[in-house]
Amino acid sequence: MRSLISFKPAALASVLVALAGCQSLQSSDNFLGVVTPYRIEIVQGNVVTKEQAQAIKPGMTRAQVRDILGSPLLTDPFHADRWDYVFTIRRQGAEPQRRSIVVLFDGEVLKSIDPGGELPGEREFVASIDTFKTRRNAPALALTEEQVKALPLPVRPAAPEAAASAVGATRTYPPLEPR
Structure with a gap:
């Protein structure tokens, strides 16, 4: 009977540890530090x-705005003079992003644009979603001055007089078909 009483707290403790372990597995991004589950990329x-x-200026037409920004994600039939450009991205290995830009028109002419905060530049955006940052150690695509000076000089072609003196065929070829 005494061993049964001492068994209950040990069993209870092991069950609590096991349940705590299950909770930590659900909240982490990998299983035992080895396997990372696939998460779909949502854009x-x-x-x-x-x-x-910056290319959008008041006074532009709807067609000009659409050419630069693309078609809006939301157009409200009750607010025909408002276009909403909403962007969200969730990508494994990168921070989720959400932006909302509101474009207002006065009839067919652009009245204002509200970016809803600081927008990233094109290079900044690409860098923020690039998940291969550590693997891209590409060499520079331009040569330095020292490297250009170290290149061998190009070989000059033969003088034009030597080429002009060779008149007629210099090689003879066998016939393609037997006679």
Whole structure:
């Protein structure tokens, strides 16, 4: 009987440890530090960068705005003069992002654009979603001055007089078909 009483707290403790372990497995991104579950990449809406927003000027037509920003994600039939550009991305290995840009029109003419905060530049956006940052140690694509000077000089072609003196065929070829 005494061993049964001492067994209950040990069993209770082991059950609590096991349940705590199950909770930590659900909240982590990997299983035992080895296996990472696949998470689908979700991209919705239009990417609007700082360069695109700077190209939009009051007085532009709806067609001009659509050419620069693309089609809006939301157009409300009750607010025909408002376009909403919403962008969300969830990518494994990168921070989730959400942006909402509101474009207001006065009839067919652009009245204002509200970017809803600081927009990233095109390069900044690509860097923020690039999950291969550590593997991309690409060499520079331009040569330095020292490297250009170290290159061998190109070989000059033969003088034009030597080429002009060779008249007629210099090689003879066998016939392609037997006679």
